[in-house]
Amino acid sequence: MATALQRRPGPVNKPSAASPSAALRAGKPAANPSPPLRASKLDHILACATRVFCEKGYEGASIRDIARRSRVSLAGLYYYVASKEELLYLIQKHSFTTLRARAEEQLVSAPGNPEARLRLFIGNHLSFFLQHPEAMKVLSHESESLTAPYAQEVTELKRSYYRLCRNLLEELKREKGLKALNTRLAVLSLFGMMNWIYTWYNPKVDPEADALAAQMARLFFEGVLAAANGRGRK
Amino acid sequence: MATALQRRPGPVNKPSAASPSAALRAGKPAANPSPPLRASKLDHILACATRVFCEKGYEGASIRDIARRSRVSLAGLYYYVASKEELLYLIQKHSFTTLRARAEEQLVSAPGNPEARLRLFIGNHLSFFLQHPEAMKVLSHESESLTAPYAQEVTELKRSYYRLCRNLLEELKREKGLKALNTRLAVLSLFGMMNWIYTWYNPKVDPEADALAAQMARLFFEGVLAAANGRGRK
DNA sequence: ATACCTATCGAACGTTCGTTCAGTTTATAA
DNA sequence: TTATAAACTGAACGAACGTTCGATAGGTAT
Structure with a gap:
């Protein structure tokens, strides 16, 4: 799903880490948190971001709104996505x-x-x-x-x-x-x-x-x- | 044209001054600046704001963009309009x-x-x-x-x-x-x-x-x- | 001259923005 | 147990935001 475009733009200054979304989608959900979120957290974040963008518009919505809605910390979002624009x-x-x-x-x-x-x-x-x-x-x-x-x-x-x-x-x-x-x-x-x-x-x-x-x-x-x-x- | 709504919301903390736009539209352009702008500066500002909102969207546009486009100082805009929202x-x-x-x-x-x-x-x-x-x-x-x-x-x-x-x-x-x-x-x-x-x-x-x-x-x-x-x- | 509006502006206020970074926890593997 | 990487976070950064304020001219009236 992720094309060459996905990682080309934006800062993403840690070239060591492979695409986190790809890692997530692969079989290993890894960690502890509550069962409902494990399967694919990126999808969850995207679903929340969709609702926030829908309600406030892209420019009117803030990353903090999306973080709050998806119950991820502000910085945590940037583990899954390189920028606000990439979310859209x-x-x-x-x-x-x-x-x-x-x-x-x-x-x-x-x-x-x-x-x-x-x-x-x-x-x-x-x-x-x-x-x-x-x-x-x-x-x-x-x-x-x-x-x-x-x-x-x-x-x-x-x-x-x-x-x-x-x-x-x-x-x-x-x-x-x-x-x-x-x-x-x-x-x-x-x-x-x-x-x-x-x-x-x-x-x-x-x-x-x-x-x-x-x-x-x-x-x-x-x-x-x-x-x-x-x-x-x- | 201006209804009761026009001045009700927003700060507008100087109740002494009458509606500036009304003052402008009345016959007296008063001051010095170049002839083309004198007639109705508010209309000019609204025309510029329309173009800026059209290009960047309401949320994406800044008051500074509109000030630059209309060649009015940032603070100068607030002589004609109470807020960004009133412009829209x-x-x-x-x-x-x-x-x-x-x-x-x-x-x-x-x-x-x-x-x-x-x-x-x-x-x-x-x-x-x-x-x-x-x-x-x-x-x-x-x-x-x-x-x-x-x-x-x-x-x-x-x-x-x-x-x-x-x-x-x-x-x-x-x-x-x-x-x-x-x-x-x-x-x-x-x-x-x-x-x-x-x-x-x-x-x-x-x-x-x-x-x-x-x-x-x-x-x-x-x-x-x-x-x-x-x-x-x- | 004095007083008083209108029109204008530079500079700053406090807030929020997107993004970063240094660091911590957790799960897996050796 | 120890090493390694993935998953996650609190706190901060600098920039940009909407808005305000004090000051300054010019015009008109007294």
């Missing part, structure tokens, strides 16, 4: 990777019909969104908070995910002969609909993921299919 | 107020047809968005950054703007008998499409405001009109 990077990378992996997983075992495949994509995006609201808010809201070396890799992931969706729409365009369809604009509008959800979704009022996906998909498809041909109304 | 508040309030005012202005002198009126609303939102991209990004991105007393007033503005749009859609629903239409979901999806633009819009690649509005409106209407009746496809 790991969160975004992990979220995007699993989001895209799920989408691809659903698509390989799916019908060839472009419209059905797009529906799957939308359903996957929204169900993931509502299953991990904090992570998705951090993904949506802090997309500009990473700098030089970290930002590139996440941007790459984002682009490939966007491309996946746009390719599906372009298949649909070909199949249905929608000459006038601006696929870039349509896909970005679709992402706008979906990613904006974190600003308004209220589980007490709004439908669950499946129904939400169905409604948004219907709105999107009827719009795309009807509007992209002649301008005539229904 | 004034920006958001001003943007929302003029956005809503424009929309209402367009709607009073418009045809009674609900669909045409909604098209006007969308066109107004997008043209304002692309005319003031920095301000709209600050509006979209920093909607959670204000706290107790300030946040309420801006939330109120936002709600009334949202209500304006939703009422238009409910008129359409009634007119066309769209029994199955969830207007809350539809309106929030529309705002999602529109407000997400700040994350991707590129003037070199993407259409201008009018064309953009036309395309998004078409996508939205065809989707709403076709999808809200029976589930049948075209």
